[in-house]
Amino acid sequence: xxxxxxxxxxxxxxxxxxxxxxxxxxxxxxxxxxxxxxxxxxxxxxxxxxxxxxxxxxxxxxxxxxxxxxxxxxxxxxxxxxxxxxxxxxxxxxxxxxxxxxxxxxxxxxxxxxxxxxxxxxxxxxxxxxxxxxxxxxxxxxxxxxxxxxxxxxxxxxxxxxxxxxxxxxxxxxxxxxxxxxxxxxxxxxxxxxxxxxxxxxxxxxxxxxxxxxxxxxxxxxxxxxxxxxxxxxxxxxxxxxxxxxxxxxxxxxxxxxxxxxxxxxxxxxxxxxxxxxxxxxxxxxxxxxxxxxxxxxxxxxxxxxxx
Amino acid sequence: xxxxxxxxxxxxxxxxxxxxxxxxxxxxxxxxxxxxxxxxxxxxxxxxxxxxxxxxxxxxxxxxxxxxxxxxxxxxxxxxxxxxxxxxxxxxxxxxxxxxxxxxxxxxxxxxxxxxxxxxxxxxxxxxxxxxxxxxxxxxxxxxxxxxxxxxxxxxxxxxxxxxxxxxxxxxxxxxxxxxxxxxxxxxxxxxxxxxxxxxxxxxxxxxxxxxxxxxxxxxxxxxxxxxxxxxxxxxxxxxxxxxxxxxxxxxxxxxxxxxxxxxxxxxxxxxxxxxxxxxxxxxxxxxxxxxxxxxxxxxxxxxxxxx
Numbered sequence: 001x002x003x004x005x006x007x008x009x010x011x012x013x014x015x016x017x018x019x020x021x022x023x024x025x026x027x028x029x030x031x032x033x034x035x036x037x038x039x040x041x042x043x044x045x046x047x048x049x050x051x052x053x054x055x056x057x058x059x060x061x062x063x064x065x066x067x068x069x070x071x072x073x074x075x076x077x078x079x080x081x082x083x084x085x086x087x088x089x090x091x092x093x094x095x096x097x098x099x100x101x102x103x104x105x106x107x108x109x110x111x112x113x114x115x116x117x118x119x120x121x122x123x124x125x126x127x128x129x130x131x132x133x134x135x136x137x138x139x140x141x142x143x144x145x146x147x148x149x150x151x152x153x154x155x156x157x158x159x160x161x162x163x164x165x166x167x168x169x170x171x172x173x174x175x176x177x178x179x180x181x182x183x184x185x186x187x188x189x190x191x192x193x194x195x196x197x198x199x200x201x202x203x204x205x206x207x208x209x210x211x212x213x214x215x216x217x218x219x220x221x222x223x224x225x226x227x228x229x230x231x232x233x234x235x236x237x238x239x240x241x242x243x244x245x246x247x248x249x250x251x252x253x254x255x256x257x258x259x260x261x262x263x264x265x266x267x268x269x270x271x272x273x274x275x276x277x278x279x280x281x282x283x284x285x286x287x288x289x290x291x292x293x294x295x296x297x298x299x300x301x302x303x304x305x306x307x308x
Numbered sequence: 309x310x311x312x313x314x315x316x317x318x319x320x321x322x323x324x325x326x327x328x329x330x331x332x333x334x335x336x337x338x339x340x341x342x343x344x345x346x347x348x349x350x351x352x353x354x355x356x357x358x359x360x361x362x363x364x365x366x367x368x369x370x371x372x373x374x375x376x377x378x379x380x381x382x383x384x385x386x387x388x389x390x391x392x393x394x395x396x397x398x399x400x401x402x403x404x405x406x407x408x409x410x411x412x413x414x415x416x417x418x419x420x421x422x423x424x425x426x427x428x429x430x431x432x433x434x435x436x437x438x439x440x441x442x443x444x445x446x447x448x449x450x451x452x453x454x455x456x457x458x459x460x461x462x463x464x465x466x467x468x469x470x471x472x473x474x475x476x477x478x479x480x481x482x483x484x485x486x487x488x489x490x491x492x493x494x495x496x497x498x499x500x501x502x503x504x505x506x507x508x509x510x511x512x513x514x515x516x517x518x519x520x521x522x523x524x525x526x527x528x529x530x531x532x533x534x535x536x537x538x539x540x541x542x543x544x545x546x547x548x549x550x551x552x553x554x555x556x557x558x559x560x561x562x563x564x565x566x567x568x569x570x571x572x573x574x575x576x577x578x579x580x581x582x583x584x585x586x587x588x589x590x591x592x593x594x595x596x597x598x599x600x601x602x603x604x605x606x607x608x609x610x611x612x613x614x615x616x
Binding site: 101301 | 406407409414419420437605609612613
């Protein structure tokens with residue numbers, strides 16, 4: 001029997017990487033032969049967390065069927081966000097906190113999806129249900145995921161369960177949530193070293209909405225102008241993506257982690273849908289969406305109905 | 309706020325009806341405003357369990373959007389097995405033990421799917437996780453579901469978790485599993501009073517396989533001849549269904565609960581797929597499949613690849 005591989009979505013973020021690592025650690029503690037892997041480059045925020053808690057990044061893979069028959073998905077379920085050859089393997093488990101779509105199996109499986117802010121919050125429950133305490137390292141990684149996904153508890157996706165889980169994890173990890181959390185977010189919000197391509201791909205997800213293809217990228221910043229000074233080059237790169245992937249729309253959300261607002265840059269033939277959805281006018285392809293920080297809760301469900 | 313409705317699949321069986329009742333009872337105990345409802349006629353086996361434990365059947369509904377915005381699905385997730393106007397309401401929770409397909413949401417939800425033999429086994433976990441003990445009535449209903457879905461622990465879908473859950477539930481319900489269980493199965497296996505239409509619709513489910521539409525009905529008997537003496541009329545009724553629903557195949561499994569084999573009656577243009585899948589020849593549209601008792605584990609996953 002080959003090892004079961006555990007992985008999160010493409011363009012991995014902190015929750016996806018740490019969920020793969022911490023859930024693989026739980027399965028190993030329960031006696032299963034599993035390995036955490038990743039589908040893309042580690043972003044600077046995640047690297048900060050891995051360095052802080054002295055953990056190696058999971059191994060990078062392009063495909064999985066060449067080495068295993070069984071996989072466990074964390075932090076995603078939609079096919080287009082997953083490994084390219086997913087149809088060739090059996091999904092035995094899914095641990096996630098997103099909407100469910102483009103997901104289908106032949107056989108029954110274990111699926112644990114909860115409407116909480118972060119996969120780590122569900123994984124901590126699974127540790128507890130199995131009477132296992134996460135190691136200090138894994139607790140630190142899971143705490144990092146909650147801080148990252150909830151923007152230090154400021155995002156509307158944050159639930160009481162995430163706050164409670166973070167408190168338990170901070171104690172095991174022996175860090176001060178506010179101090180460590182702001183350091184972690186700032187590490188992720190440093191856009192000065194990012195290339196144009198990195199800005200629009202590092203945290204990008206594709207969605208099928210109605211019959212149209214929409215990609216939504218997001219970047220966290222401490223000042224949107226740090227990104228907007230490069231708007232002409234960014235638009236060129238986005239228009240190339242639209243052409244090569246056949247997208248109907250690309251929305252790039254520049255989210256201010258200090259004020260909790262987003263500036264969105266929207267291109268593509270369906271850009272008008274965003275104007276309708278938020279009742280705003282795009283000026284120079286830009287609009288400010290006050291209080292919008294969550295792609296999952298404040299962008300995807302708001303615009304989807306306008307594509308159907 | 310209107311009440312959240314909790315229901316299982318169309319053509320309800322014992323697991324679907326009792327899962328709706330026992331999960332609604334748990335949610336009510338937790339302070340939620342929910343009501344169990346059903347999408348079809350109560351079968352004789354389920355009626356036996358309801359009568360034995362003195363519980364009223366859930367209310368019958370045809371649609372749900374006329375009375376609520378939110379629903380909880382138990383024992384199913386596929387759209388074609390669910391209420392017709394499901395797309396008009398929000399699914400807040402799914403508790404199930406089947407494969408996942410034709411299921412999509414706009415928003416994150418609570419989804420608890422486990423590869424166990426019976427929804428009741430998962431619901432008992434949810435009671436335990438919430439520190440609530442089922443009432444004697446609900447324990448009896450949940451026990452009935454496990455007996456029904458696992459054919460008294462004989463089905464390959466039965467897991468150790470189902471056996472363990474049944475032991476706990478039998479103690480709360482104050483019944484002897486073997487004695488009560490056989491009485492329950494026999495109540496369901498009495499085909500003498502069933503009309504032709506009841507035989508092929510009471511436990512029937514539709515599946516999309518590849519681009520084809522397949523319906524699989526199952527009936528439990530103590531002697532297959534009790535059904536096969538009516539084969540000509542059954543074939544007429546099945547061929548009418550194939551025509552009216554545009555099916556590519558209809559498989560009717562007549563399962564002997566004493567020997568744990570099934571005789572299958574297969575009609576439709578794709579009937580040859582069953583011959584390929586099981587390496588058998590249909591003679592007079594019939595074949596015996598030794599040891600096959602589970603639609604979910606021994607029919608659906610075996611034939612599906614031959615449609616793709």
